[in-house]
Amino acid sequence: MKAFLYKAKNHLEAKNIEKTALEKDGAIIKVSGCGLCGSDIVKLKEGLVKEGTVLGHEVVGIIEEIKTKTGFKIGDRVVLGHHVPCYNCVYCKNQNYSMCPEFKASNIIPGGFCEYIYVSERHLEDTVQKVPENLSDIQASFTEPSACCLRAIRRANIKKGDIAMVIGLGSIGLLMGQILKSFGASIIGCDLIEERIKLAEKLGFDKVYNANNLNSEQKNCHSELDSESVQQTKSIFNAKQTLKQVQGDIMTRYDKINADAVFLASGSEKTIPLALKCVRNGGVICVFSSVHSSESGFSNNEIYYRDLTVFGSYSPASSDLKDALELLKHNIIKVDGLTTDYSFEEINQAVADTLSNRIIKAYIKINNN
Numbered sequence: 095m096k097a098f099l100y101k102a103k104n105h106l107e108a109k110n111i112e113k114t115a116l117e118k119d120g121a122i123i124k125v126s127g128c129g130l131c132g133s134d135i136v137k138l139k140e141g142l143v144k145e146g147t148v149l150g151h152e153v154v155g156i157i158e159e160i161k162t163k164t165g166f167k168i169g170d171r172v173v174l175g176h177h178v179p180c181y182n183c184v185y186c187k188n189q190n191y192s193m194c195p196e197f198k199a200s201n202i203i204p205g206g207f208c209e210y211i212y213v214s215e216r217h218l219e220d221t222v223q224k225v226p227e228n229l230s231d232i233q234a235s236f237t238e239p240s241a242c243c244l245r246a247i248r249r250a251n252i253k254k255g256d257i258a259m260v261i262g263l264g265s266i267g268l269l270m271g272q273i274l275k276s277f278g279a280s281i282i283g284c285d286l287i288e289e290r291i292k293l294a295e296k297l298g299f300d301k302v303y304n305a306n307n308l309n310s311e312q313k314n315c316h317s318e319l320d321s322e323s324v325q326q327t328k329s330i331f332n333a334k335q336t337l338k339q340v341q342g343d344i345m346t347r348y349d350k351i352n353a354d355a356v357f358l359a360s361g362s363e364k365t366i367p368l369a370l371k372c373v374r375n376g377g378v379i380c381v382f383s384s385v386h387s388s389e390s391g392f393s394n395n396e397i398y399y400r401d402l403t404v405f406g407s408y409s410p411a412s413s414d415l416k417d418a419l420e421l422l423k424h425n426i427i428k429v430d431g432l433t434t435d436y437s438f439e440e441i442n443q444a445v446a447d448t449l450s451n452r453i454i455k456a457y458i459k460i461n462n463n
Contacts, residue, residue: 097208098441100147104138104449106207106441111148114203116159119215121166121222123155123174128206129235129433130444130456132266136361136384138445150206150458151176152238154231158210164218173237174213175221175415176202192409207441209461220412226423232457233422236269236429241410241418243270243382247277248414249407250355250378254278257344259353259372261305262360263290265432265455266382270357271299272427282344282353284368285360287451297428303340305368337371358382363390370396381406433457 101107116122129152137143157170166172179186179194186194203212213222225234243266252258256279260267263285271281275298283294283302294302341352352374358365363385370392373379379392379402392404410418421427434453436444444456 095209096438097148097204098438100138100143100145100149102145103141104445106138106149106445108439111204111208113210114212116161116212119161119163121157121162121213121218122159123153123172123211123213124158125153125155125206125209125211125460126171126231127155127235127457127459127461128153129239130441130448130458131239132264132361132383135445135448139449148205148208150208151202152235153202153206153211154225154234155211155461162215162218164215166218166222166224171225171231171234172222173225173234173415173419174202174217174223175238175241175410175412176200176206176217177409178214178216178220179411189411191411197409207458207460221415223416223419226419229422232433232435233429234419235457236265236422236427236432237415237419238410239266240269240273240421240427241414242266242407243273244418244421245410245414246270246357246380246382246407247273249405250357250380252277252279252355256280256354257282257348257352259284259356259369260299261285261356261358261365261368261372262362262383263287263294263302264359267357267359268294268297268432268454269427269429270359270382272297273421274357275299276421276426279355280348282340290454293431293454301340301343340372353377355380361385363387366390366392370402373402376401378403378405435459 095113097111098106099109128150131152134149154173157168160168177197178200179191180196183194191197258274258279259282260271261284263283271283274281281299283299284305285291286305291302353372355378356369356373357380358369359382361383369379397404433455436456436458438460441458447453448456
């Protein structure tokens with residue numbers, strides 16, 4: 095079967111590899127398509143995987159062969175999560191499923207960027223789901239990334255009436271904002287690219303700003319503001335916005351200075367000081383992306399004196415996968431317009447276009463079913 099294997103930084107190489115045989119319980123899935131995840135891009139950009147690795151996990155496909163005690167059958171159109179926890183270790187007992195050693199060791203074989211994958215019986219029992227008829231393959235491919243966002247929001251304990259800020263409006267940030275909205279939060283978005291700013295507005299964000307205009311000489315942003323000087327902003331995007339004006343907008347709209355929760359969905363270390371400026375005292379910062387430098391981090395004293403909660407969220411639980419598919423099914427999460435389609439042979443162009451920010455997200459068509 096045809097697959098694209100990691101060859102060098104930012105490059106995948108086409109090869110014919112042996113199709114996995116169904117020798118034990120599980121299923122062979124003919125891959126219809128696979129989304130190109132930000133984590134795939136990080137691995138490609140930084141050379142974090144071995145040569146010959148098949149990346150890709152946002153898979154939609156058709157069951158072609160199966161040996162199972164579950165109710166799945168040949169011909170079912172499915173989506174899936176690529177890891178399965180043990181549910182017995184200290185991590186699972188504390189709902190840190192993505193830290194479970196079995197979670198990390200389990201995977202689809204060999205990876206989503208090939209014509210066929212094998213999924214185990216445990217995958218079938220825990221993460222594989224039939225795709226509702228009203229969803230296209232592309233829409234269904236957003237199940238796993240949406241589930242990742244859903245888990246982060248649940249862990250942040252978002253409540254109705256909270257103000258949440260999403261920094262970075264790529265596909266993850268746009269998904270995050272929509273799910274936050276479904277929790278009853280008011281959503282502020284922030285990005286550098288005007289196209290994404292406008293798209294966030296269309297998707298229901300309450301306010302959207304350009305990050306270039308949020309720089310401030312303030313060392314902190316929890317100082318008191320003169321409420322008489324606060325003016326209601328009349329437009330979603332204003333090139334003259336300053337960080338203090340953003341705080342003024344929040345105060346005018348919500349009777350608060352800063353956001354209750356900030357979600358970092360950008361891979362830039364510059365988002366760290368911005369998050370600290372925009373979160374309220376006692377608020378929450380969710381780290382939802384890696385940054386290039388392992389030396390970057392949050393100030394101990396900022397966290398201590400301001401009583402902040404800073405946490406990371408990585409990968410979903412199986413319950414999040416099920417709930418995310420329901421949100422997509424009922425059009426609560428809207429993904430039309432977020433993807434650009436590429437043929438299997440164009441996968442390296444998809445990588446290049448993603449790296450250069452020409453597109454928001456790539457979907458790779460692999461088999462025509």
